[in-house]
Amino acid sequence: MAKPKSKPKLSTAAARLADFPRxxxxxxxxxxxxxxxxxxxxxxxxxxxxxxxxxxxxxxxxxxxxxxxxxxxxxxxxxxxxxxxxxxxxxxxxxxxxxxxxxxxxxxxxxxxxxxxxxxxxxxxxxxxxxxxxxxxxxxxxxxxxxxxxxxxxxxxxxxxxxxxVEYTSLPVYLLPREFTLTELQRAFEIVLGRPVEKSAFRDRIKAGDFLEEVPRLRTGQQRPAQLYRVKKLGEVVFFPRTFSPRKE
Amino acid sequence: MAKPKSKPKLSTAAARLADFPRxxxxxxxxxxxxxxxxxxxxxxxxxxxxxxxxxxxxxxxxxxxxxxxxxxxxxxxxxxxxxxxxxxxxxxxxxxxxxxxxxxxxxxxxxxxxxxxxxxxxxxxxxxxxxxxxxxxxxxxxxxxxxxxxxxxxxxxxxxxxxxxVEYTSLPVYLLPREFTLTELQRAFEIVLGRPVEKSAFRDRIKAGDFLEEVPRLRTGQQRPAQLYRVKKLGEVVFFPRTFSPRKE
DNA sequence: ACAATAGTGTCTGTAAGACAATATGAC
DNA sequence: GTCATATTGTCTTACAGACACTATTGT
Structure with missing residues (x-):
């Protein structure tokens, strides 16, 4: 185990470190x-x-x-x-x-x-x-x-x-409170993307992603109450198999 | 516009800078x-x-x-x-x-x-x-x-x-020389991904991406010569509308 | 002719796009 | 019932997956 690293010059690591202002x-x-x-x-x-x-x-x-x-x-x-x-x-x-x-x-x-x-x-x-x-x-x-x-x-x-x-992940769930309806989640996607998203395709996609669970509660308002959901595992991000709307361009 | 930040201490910007070793x-x-x-x-x-x-x-x-x-x-x-x-x-x-x-x-x-x-x-x-x-x-x-x-x-x-x-972009073109055949490009994708890729789907996808141009030359070997291609604009990266093989997992 | 690889075509499955239909609670 | 929104369904389209078929060269 020879160690031929004998260079008694000032080119030591310490000296070279000092050469670089941080x-x-x-x-x-x-x-x-x-x-x-x-x-x-x-x-x-x-x-x-x-x-x-x-x-x-x-x-x-x-x-x-x-x-x-x-x-x-x-x-x-x-x-x-x-x-x-x-x-x-x-x-x-x-x-x-x-x-x-x-x-x-x-x-x-x-x-x-x-x-x-x-x-x-x-x-x-x-x-x-x-x-x-x-x-x-x-x-x-x-x-x-x-x-x-x-x-x-x-x-x-x-x-x-x-x-x-946002085109291909579930990120927007983290822009919302812990519990939300699918419509609210869809709105979050639309707000970030700056364009409308198809309701039916959106829901299929979210369901297929299987990262939300129903909570036994409904959001009530002036109309039909909506099911509340929340993410199963906080911090989890799901990747969808396709981006939204590969439309013509 | 009250500015109650009267702290005549040594908290000037310069002093604070010095507080942070880099x-x-x-x-x-x-x-x-x-x-x-x-x-x-x-x-x-x-x-x-x-x-x-x-x-x-x-x-x-x-x-x-x-x-x-x-x-x-x-x-x-x-x-x-x-x-x-x-x-x-x-x-x-x-x-x-x-x-x-x-x-x-x-x-x-x-x-x-x-x-x-x-x-x-x-x-x-x-x-x-x-x-x-x-x-x-x-x-x-x-x-x-x-x-x-x-x-x-x-x-x-x-x-x-x-x-x-590599699942959804044309990156592997930059792992190859300037000119290459589609088969060579497919091999590069396969090598990076570590799995085979369907030839026909691969070629459709590349053609649809429209980022390659033919060069008037063929790669000859022991078999049918192959068309040579190169990227149109060096540095350009094309995003495909879907990832490769969203297979079951 | 044959081997070997280049290149194309055909069929199927999946999921999105578009849009319509149905469900449910407040009033 | 009406209104408003939630939720589901149907049809079409785009493109990947699988696999077969044709094309073109060297030997």
Whole structure:
């Protein structure tokens, strides 16, 4: 077992490590829900303090990774989600990462972006020391307000990914409360996709997916009551064998 | 507009920035090709020097982001791809990022993982000062050798993503040389998916996708010559309306 | 002619698209 | 009963799965 690794130069690993200045590292979140008949995303106002980039601008919630508190990236994302919504999301997925010289005036930075789906929690809880937060409806692939950093791009990617996955997965169940009717679920699909969905095909598809169970309760209103359902296993996502409407185009 | 954020402490932006030690930041690559009838991935040997983690172990090619040279993460990935293969990949996609306290003994680290598809370039070019590199066939969701860091997990994610996308996209064209026959393309699909694909359905699907064009040349052999094709627009990826074989399971 | 692979055709099954029909509770 | 919505059914279409058939070259 010869170990011919005798290089008494300064090219040790430690020396080479020091050669690489480290980028700033953050985690950002695109938190979606369905509110008031629209797909909406949670935004926070950037602090208005000296030295802060984009003071007062709206941005995706997020912030620096705290290597003392965050065991890993997902834990960091969950922590920030909790801070912003006080709600544990049943669905959290990594979207990707964006990094570069230009995206933050404070220097080369990389952000790890997650997207979460939650049931409408009502007005954004102005958490204890949380900054101002608000729900914004998605229009096209973004929101009407200008966003800080490259968050317009991050949000667009999140919206595209969400729409794309909704074509062939059961994701929208996590935009609704624990219990819902099939019609409400269909509405959630339609709201995200931005187009109507065939009722009969929709129901066949959901039933075939076999991821919902009836709860012994009905939603009553001015008309025939509807069966309430809920997902069997929280967090589960079912893939459908085809996308919705491969129509001509 | 009351702004009760009067905390004349050292909580300026600059001070807060300093509060966050920065994680190590790297980019890793899963570079796939089809060689010798198998899906293979390019691995490199970790340096055998003192202080280097996992000396001599196989790993995905990658390394630290160089914030002086790399304009952004993708540029960094392309640079490393070029260094390892001297080949410009027609297909490079971000897979995701992994970060945490435990994955690198040198400290809290985050890696941005890309995967690339290239045509078989032959034996890995032992680049000038490049470390030893080798193609390893994929078995299951990984390779037979032990990998450094959490690269086993990263590779598994890459393989899963590749297989999944091959079910409903034209990705395998980028595992082949510029020109190929439909049978060769079908073989590439089968090799990645690990199961046979119906010839007739396959050809219908490819033709319907309309992303290939005939080149005025035939592949000759011991039998009936076959038409050669190539992708119309390099880098283009077509999504099929259904996945392959939604068979019973 | 024969081997071997290229390429096409035919039949079937599944699930979506379109749209109609029926069911049920509030009033 | 009427209204409004829930739920089911019927018919058509698109495309994959299975498998057979035809085409074209080298030998």
């Amino acid at each position: 980028p700033l590292t953050t985690v950002d979140l695109a938190i979606f829900t369905v509110r008031e008949g629209a797909l909406q995303v949670l935004l926070v106002k950037r602090p208005d303090e000296p030295g802060e980039p984009h003071p007062g601008a709206w941005a995706l919630p997020g912030g620096f990774v705290d290597i003392g508190r965050d065991r890993d990236l997902e834990a960091c994302a969950r922590r920030k989600l909790k801070e912003k919504t006080s709600v544990a999301s049943p669905y959290l997925e990594q979207l990707g990462s964006w990094g570069g010289k230009e995206r933050d005036p404070r220097g080369w930075s990389a952000t790890h972006v997650y997207f979460a789906l939650i049931a409408d929690p009502g007005e954004p809880l102005a958490g204890a020391n949380a900054p101002a937060a608000a729900w914004y409806p998605i229009a096209g692939e973004g929101v009407k307000v200008k966003l800080a950093f490259d968050h317009r791009e991050l949000l667009a990617a999140a919206v595209i990914r969400l729409r794309s996955k | 994680p190590l930041t790297t980019v890793d690559l899963a570079i796939f090709t089809v060689r010798e009838g198998a899906l293979q991935v390019l691995l490199v040997k970790r340096p055998d020097e003192p202080g280097e983690p996992h000396p001599g172990a196989w790993a995905l090619p990658g390394g630290f982001v160089d914030i002086g040279r790399d304009r952004d993460l993708e540029a960094c990935a392309r640079r490393k791809l070029k260094e390892k293969t001297s080949v410009a990949s027609p297909y490079l996609e971000q897979l995701g990022s992994w970060g945490g306290k435990e994955r690198d003994p040198r400290g809290w680290s985050a890696t941005h993982v890309y995967f690339a598809l290239i045509a078989d370039p032959g034996e890995p070019l032992a680049g000038a000062n490049a470390p030893a590199a080798a193609w390893y066939p994929i078995a299951g969701e990984g390779v037979k050798v032990k990998l450094a860091f959490d690269h086993r997990e990263l590779l598994a994610a890459a393989v899963i993503r590749l297989r999944s996308k």
